[in-house]
Amino acid sequence: MKDSLFFNAYLLIAMRILGAGMGFLFWMLAAHAAAADEVGIASGAVSAATLFAGLAQLGLGYGLVRHLADSDDPNSLLNLSLITSGLAALVLAGLFLIALPLWGPELLPLRASLTAALVFVSLVLSTTTTQLMHWVFMAARRLSFSLWKMSIQSALAIVLLIVLLPRMSGYLAIVTAYTLATILALAISFWPFLALAQPGYRFSLRFNRSFRTPFASYSFVNYLADQVNRAPDTVLPLIVIQQFGAGTGAVFFIVWTLGRSIAAWAGSIAESLFAEAAGRPERAGVQVWRAARLGLPMALGIAAAVILAGPLILKAYGPEYVAEGATLLSLVALSGAPTVLLAIFVNYLRVHDRLRAVSIIMACSVGIGMLLFVTLMQVGLVAAGAGWLAAQVAVLAGALLWWRCTNRARRSNVSDVVPGVEASERVAYQ
Template sequence: MTDSTLARPATGPLARLRVAAADSLFRNSAFLLLATVELAAGGFLFWQMVAHLFPAAEVGRASALISASVLIGSCALLGMHNAVIRYLHTWEDDAATVDTALTTVLVAATAGALAFVALAPAVAPELAGLLRHPLNAALFVLLTSGYAVNMVGDNVFVAARRSGFVLGRNTVVVVLRLLLPLACLGLGALGIFTAYQGAMVAALVVYLFALRRVLGLPSRLRLRWDRLAAMWRYSAWNYLATVILMLPALLMPILVAERVDPASAAYYYVAALLAGTLAFVPQATSRSFFAEAERDPARMRASLGRVVRLTVAVELPMLLALLLGGHFALSLFGGQYAAAYPLLVVLALTQALTSIGYVGSTVLMVLGRLRLLCALSAVASAAALLGAYLLVGRGLIWAGWSLLIGEVILAAIYLLLIRSVLAASGTVRACVPSRLR
């Protein structure tokens, strides 16, 4: 055997896999993708079980209550989940940064949930009856706050390039979500809500253990005002952009329940649940890209190109599979749910375009162009919500068409942005075209 043979690098699938595993962008993305697929698969089984155990009207009320809880928890993040990625390694005391973010979000989520309970008779009469009892209201507040804290925890481990713990946490969530509905049969919509969000809150033990024992960041409820002051401007704009982006998807089940009926909300929620699987890849790759770009801004353009190629390569086959198998997948929830297949097609196309938005919005976050991000998101969200409010009474599918129109507007602008960043020369901070600043 010659020296040249000995020096030849190893080739083949295993060698390529080892090279990919050594790439932190790929590794972080892979763990996040697996974690998201696992959670979604568990959610699929959860809603399939629930659809057979509970009447459609109860499923519709529960989906609206869950959407309200997720919306409040997402608003309560105040942008701190992304500020953790941007600032975790800025100061030596990482624990103080994490504690400040967790404490801020916990207080905001508790206040938001209490406000919703108080205002429910006016803003969501269909849900007010579920929250009238003090114990039910307290449960809603507790589970909503715990959900928000979990979302911050996700990004702590993304920033630390230890997304394997997100996968571990999701395993616990899935197991609990498949066990708890049987224990909540007599509680109706509130039982479904408790099983869904309670599993997430109970699984927090995984994050608390990992923060202390693995990352060496003992989590305590303490607020460092100096950290909050340093993070606030970025997190506030990020918060506003995130809330605007999430409003159409989270408000739609509530809008359908109020303007059509609870059963239609259930059909919409299940169709949106299936279409949402198309967001798995861009969610994972964009968050990993964000963490990598903040650690090494010089590699932003190279990382962006890899993220775009990976997202497209996986997204297109997933879209085709969903379009071909969507009718069958809906029927697994019950015969009446299969009628929502036309809505599923529209929502699937919407989610495919949302992939462009995930990547484009992450580019703007890295570049610090958060005002532009807010403006673009506001235009798309306003178009979607206004269209749904005016047209959903004519038929459930109009909720899907309204979302698609908003996403087309957003995707067209983001495609221009991504192309400009990939083609530009010079520093990444100068990559945004002047007409988009």
Template structure:
């Protein structure tokens, strides 16, 4: 260290910061005064202290919350969009490769095990994205307990389902295969898909969001390739196997990867960690899992209701248009799920994160909805002339989805804030209203000169009306200050 008025051969690597302290009173002494090391200013002294190196810590996830939150949301949205788009492409290929009856059998099996897996997940994906960022050393047991709960539950539910609907097992086993084989493969598919989506949430929660994108993209490519190869030779069974095979391989490989990265995450946060209590887990999962069941039924049940009430031709066109809206809504929901991770890391920035997530959600998805409305006619014409007549119906569904973005954002906020009952109330109400519309809107009993769009115009207008009402409710609650983030909802 260099004293004032002297020169040093080597510059001080660390700057000296003056510190001011009260001067001690003078005490008479016989000893001669030593050379002063301090410059006296009235009753204070300026003292040179020994300098010490300062540890510069790299930015943490908390300090980079803005970029991390945006990246996590975008990664989840892209992952879900890849899966949904791959589903559309696969059914388009199946429609060109197989007879319509074979496509129907395969679609029934796939829809069934996805429905079962979605219900058996118990909304643990959203729970993990809330709890894992702060779990620290408790991360591995939290992850494996969740996965080992979902997989057996999905498998048992799958076995029970095919016992009551044996046609599903016969489709999976093929025309000459034993039904027991079909039951086992169906249960395996349900168990695998039950944790397939949860893997994405885990990767986001531990700071690996873009791994989920590559994982889902590669899965889509392999699945579509297998569909072309197996579908042409095995028919409906080949379509189902193009799902089951990749699911089993991806879960086996993905579990090994998670074993490594979750342990690394735990070691990096070995000195910290908060495990959610049993009451916290039950308090969050009980209402939100119920709402998630309703949402899962909505995605799968509304097209079925329309098919039964309006006939197979109109219902098929509605199914394709509905799947197009599901692609965008699923991506928007996944984008908002990332808010839970950011909120868990930085609860003090809850209001800022809420506002920025709303702005990004609208900036990203409103242009996509406008583009979808513009390309509705050419896009549906790819499936055939019968589907192209549903272009106006698709435009109305996209209009309703524009209002639903307000609801999607509010659902994400309530999830991040841990307001399980408020989340369940809004989610259940918005989904049940759509189901009621599909069930009670009168069907046309006269020939329809306007085609599919005219026949289903009451249903699509009802969907738009429900979304407008729900969005208005959310805005009103926010204005009154009763929403999560302002006061308890």
């Protein structure tokens, strides 16, 4: 397939679908083979490891996609990223285990033995590194390697789970299977995949890079923006539980997670745009329109499918989920359309290093969305969902209006400097 923008987007969608399907199968097998408490401890360990992996990457993945291709020493840049994120992962995992009695006594079995503690630390470290490798493959525009890595990891996790469950205690068997699968898939990522994506790469504990570089500042700003973007998925469920109780909170968590996850499939085109345009910023203007022409119909199509099939999906969880969550699920799915367009625009700005604009737009999207959600939540969850949808539409409209005014001012300045320049010629001066 010659069109790498769309091809990479389809690969990302395939990865999300594969991850969701194989993850469902893995946890279904675990639930049938181990007690509910054991599965709860294991899922808590995996969730914590995933959270810490996202924090430990420090936005370095964004920096790699933007700067790796143009770097005069890509090996050093890779080693800096791997070592820094690895050290951050070790620190976070250690602090988590030390303070476990304070914030998660139900997960104390994770530090009950040296073996359990080492398995958890290995899980955090390997998850951090394997996620960073995905960014490396994206920077090299070799996302097929990420798909292979995920396929191998998912299959190994299920096989290892079946092998280990008769030989180890429930939660430890589940976490160990997950960890070993991640480590083995990571080994394949380094060889042969990384050798093909980044020819000549050699891992070394020494690197000729400092943190006072455009790469570091670019990574850190995007890291902060990324953490802001995660806030609705972590904060809103807690607010709903506090306001309405655990029962309604459970309905909201399922509906919100399902709606946002499905809508993220269409968001894959925004990630593909970032990978494709990062090495050729001069082509970003053309690519952004092509991405929008695919992303918007895809988001609307997914939303229509969710609206039609939503009640059937929620029925599998229970009748109360249909009664309380069907309309909310439709609104969350519909919000995927403005969210995808906003993500495409934000990644266009990232390619051009407009990081202040990226931070402001993402802060407005999350801040206004959460403010309207919490305010209208007093009326009901459906009203809150409508508020979230309205906020995303409003922020998208505001961002596009700002961009139009900015471009108009730039063209006006070009005309002042070069009198008589035609519109088609002005573009060359931008």
